Amino acid sequence: MSIRSLEEIGNKKELSRDLNKLAVIYEYLGRLDEAEKECREAIRIYPDFAVAHNNLGVVLYDLKRYDEAGEEYREAIRIYPDFAVAYNNLGVVLYNLKRYDEAGEEYREAIRINPNYAVAHYNLGNLLNARGRKEDAEVEYREALRINPDLAEAHGNLGILYWKTGKKEDAKKELEIAKRLFDEQGREADVKKTEQLLKSLKV
Structure with missing residues (x-):
């Protein structure tokens, strides 16, 4: 392979990575149509970019296009x-x-x-x-x-599991940890859900 060909491949990879980063930002902002567009462009430029296939899968999952998301994850796995x-x-x-x-x-x-x-x-x-x-x-x-x-969701679900199996003190402990972590992470909606759960379970 010539030096020029290697340079072209390197340039394509770099451009593809930049587009993928932009897609991640769009996905974070909830601009999913734009995120999908940038992911697909990244893949068009460099088809063997496993991370871009995975990220496209994430976007398609967010759009509830589950079968398509699965196809992208499988392609990412095929590559890597x-x-x-x-x-x-x-x-x-x-x-x-x-x-x-x-x-x-x-x-x-x-x-x-x-x-x-x-x-x-x-x-x-x-x-x-x-x-x-x-x-x-x-x-x-x-x-x-x-x-x-610090995986708040795991504390929360472990707390619910403990409550269902009669371990109410353990349930209260885990749910309170989950609530604290959600609060520290600025996840107000999850804090409220956990508060309601603690009240409804009476733990």
């Missing part, structure tokens, strides 16, 4: 087979499509690649909890919190 985030995100899509066994497989693959992936442990905990496997769910929530003690 050790992409733990893409496996986790694919698991979330499959969970929303009620394909629970497949979702579990994707979460576990994400964890196999990165055992310290707190969000994947949390998502697997949610799946196990929904399937009635409360002891296994507790293990995953606790592992998520061992890795990331």
Whole structure:
């Protein structure tokens, strides 16, 4: 390959990365149509950019276009087979499509690649909890919190699980931690939801 060809590839990668960064900003601002456009342009310029495929999947998921999101996550994994985030995100899509066994497989693959992936442990905990496997769910929530003690959602869901299994003091402790973390993170809506939950559960 010539030096010029290598330079052209490098320039394409750099431009694609810049467009992908712009897409991430648009997604954060909730400007999803613009985010989708920039992701697709990044991929057009550099088709093997796994991160752009993953980010397009995130945008399509936000738009509730779950099947399309799944396709993008699978493409990201095809390009980069050790992409733990893409496996986790694919698991979330499959969970929303009620394909629970497949979702579990994707979460576990994400964890196999990165055992310290707190969000994947949390998502697997949610799946196990929904399937009635409360002891296994507790293990995953606790592992998520061992890795990331500031994962407010895990404290909240562990608190609900404790309440359902009769551990009311533990439930109160976890829900209060969740409320504090949500407050520290400036997530006012989640603070109010947790306050209402504490009142309704009478813990």
